Amino acid sequence: MTSTVDYGDRIPNNVDLGRDRVLQRALEHWQPAYMGWWSDMGPTGSHAHDVYLRTAISVDPEGWAHFGYVKMPDYRWGIFLAPTVAGREVNFGVNKGRPAWQDVPGEYRSPLRRIIVTQGDTEPASVEQQRMLGMSCPSLYDLRNIYQVNVEEGRHLWAMVYLLHRYFGRDGREEAEALLERRSGDEDNPRILGAFNEPTPDWLAFYMFTFFTDRDGKFQLSSLAESGFDPLARTCRFMLTEEAHHMFVGETGVGRIVQRTADAMAAAKIEDPDHVRDLGVIDLPTIQRYLNFHYSVTLDLFGSDVSSNAATYFTCGLKGRFGETKIQDDHVLADATYTVPEVADGKLVDREVPALSALNERLRDDYIAEVQAGVDRWNRHIARAGLPFSLKLPHKAFHRAIGNFAGHYISPSGEAMSKDAWHARRSQWLPTAKDYAFVQSLMAGRVVEPAKFANWIAPPRTGINGRSLDFEYVRFN
Ligand code: BYC
Numbered sequence: 001m002t003s004t005v006d007y008g009d010r011i012p013n014n015v016d017l018g019r020d021r022v023l024q025r026a027l028e029h030w031q032p033a034y035m036g037w038w039s040d041m042g043p044t045g046s047h048a049h050d051v052y053l054r055t056a057i058s059v060d061p062e063g064w065a066h067f068g069y070v071k072m073p074d075y076r077w078g079i080f081l082a083p084t085v086a087g088r089e090v091n092f093g094v095n096k097g098r099p100a101w102q103d104v105p106g107e108y109r110s111p112l113r114r115i116i117v118t119q120g121d122t123e124p125a126s127v128e129q130q131r132m133l134g135m136s137c138p139s140l141y142d143l144r145n146i147y148q149v150n151v152e153e154g155r156h157l158w159a160m161v162y163l164l165h166r167y168f169g170r171d172g173r174e175e176a177e178a179l180l181e182r183r184s185g186d187e188d189n190p191r192i193l194g195a196f197n198e199p200t201p202d203w204l205a206f207y208m209f210t211f212f213t214d215r216d217g218k219f220q221l222s223s224l225a226e227s228g229f230d231p232l233a234r235t236c237r238f239m240l241t242e243e244a245h246h247m248f249v250g251e252t253g254v255g256r257i258v259q260r261t262a263d264a265m266a267a268a269k270i271e272d273p274d275h276v277r278d279l280g281v282i283d284l285p286t287i288q289r290y291l292n293f294h295y296s297v298t299l300d301l302f303g304s305d306v307s308s309n310a311a312t313y314f315t316c317g318l319k320g321r322f323g324e325t326k327i328q329d330d331h332v333l334a335d336a337t338y339t340v341p342e343v344a345d346g347k348l349v350d351r352e353v354p355a356l357s358a359l360n361e362r363l364r365d366d367y368i369a370e371v372q373a374g375v376d377r378w379n380r381h382i383a384r385a386g387l388p389f390s391l392k393l394p395h396k397a398f399h400r401a402i403g404n405f406a407g408h409y410i411s412p413s414g415e416a417m418s419k420d421a422w423h424a425r426r427s428q429w430l431p432t433a434k435d436y437a438f439v440q441s442l443m444a445g446r447v448v449e450p451a452k453f454a455n456w457i458a459p460p461r462t463g464i465n466g467r468s469l470d471f472e473y474v475r476f477n
Helices: 021-041 106-129 140-167 169-179 203-224 230-268 273-278 284-300 308-316 355-384 419-429 433-442
Strands: 050-056 065-071 337-344 347-354
Touching: 021 106, 021 140, 021 169, 050 140, 106 140, 106 169, 106 203, 106 230, 106 308, 140 169, 140 203, 140 230, 203 230, 203 284, 203 355, 230 273, 230 284, 230 355, 273 284, 284 355, 284 419, 284 433, 308 355, 337 355, 347 355
Parallel strands: none
Antiparallel strands: 050 065, 337 347
């Protein structure tokens, strides 16, 4: 294992791919299928652009990336694992204390493959969801950022496909092919998890997605980075370095939209949402409805509140908790309990359940705490403009389709309601067709003059990699 990536190979890697001819041939066989998928489902109309992208050149925490113009089909997608940690052990579950597995433990083959496939499936899904957005970008800076996110999601697919090819033989190869065949939102062959079949129709949705949904990626990858299956742990560790930028794009993207709206409202001394729309910016209640939607569908991604799958993954040592090795407990959880909310007699009540079965809920709670901190930062833009409004996370039971709250009708403040009463207020809580039409009306064309930004978003504070805001982040050919 080297920390420097070998770019001499057709597939850049730091796993000595050249020494394993069979694996190399299998991946070289998958590569054209991947390029075909990118050509069909990657960002629309982007193939000839020169994009100022970062490319991973090493797995060292310092200086792992190189910045330069690349045509996206020439991006060096490859296989990069974080360095091995000598003497690493399985750190939780019944196998705690045994040496970490360098090969797939036979008895856990099936759940492990399932986790890797589920993770892998989200990556191309998000590229598919975002493929049209380049046509309505608010600036060259933002266009470059969405392309950066897209190529790195493509690389994350490579990361999971490497594991499938290297460790799961024929069925791994079949799963790798299927990852290129499912399509986000397809009726017959959809992506595996709900949120990855929802459309991302505009840039507000994109920023909400990268803030909320990419952050699920962070929490899931962090749990998998604790895995006793060492190649998965090391793969996810390196993926996390790339993921950080995606959440930055989301948080600052929503933050810049909120800032622009707040500034425009303060300058015009207007608070009525309908009149705010006349200023050509997105009114805060619409931003709140988008937030409610993306937050709730992302909470579903953590799985059922009480899950035997989650207990199995943990007990076997395949998927840990967030920051597992930093938690002070026995890391086995045989006797521990955790509080999980549910609906009983028309009310939300708390129930103590075995902690092992509540690991999805625990991860969801860790996630919620981090998300709240981001929303607080958005609210500072509104407070600075002196406006009496703040964005709020809805109750975690609101608009849920997976787990204890599926089939229940819970308001954003956490009251159980009848179906009819809930639907009567739906348009106050979730984006309506009119909201989507308005947001899209602002994004009818793209803004591509260097240093120019669409009216509905504030410029960022700084450019990319020390470049100025008038830098030509994307060159059209
Ligand atoms: N939609 O016990 P349950 C990312 C299924 S994002 C549809 O509730 P479990 C990224 C579940 O599969 C991170 N189906 O859940 C972000 C199961 O099906 P089967 C992605 C769902 O298994 C942005 C059944 O319901 N990584 O990286 O404990 C851009 C009952 O399962 C959903 C991972 O998710 C849903 N929302 O946990 C790009 C990590 N939720 O078995 C990338 C790997 C559950 O009955 N995945 N189901 O057919 C896992 O660890 C687990 O699969 C889950 C679900 C946490 C997702």
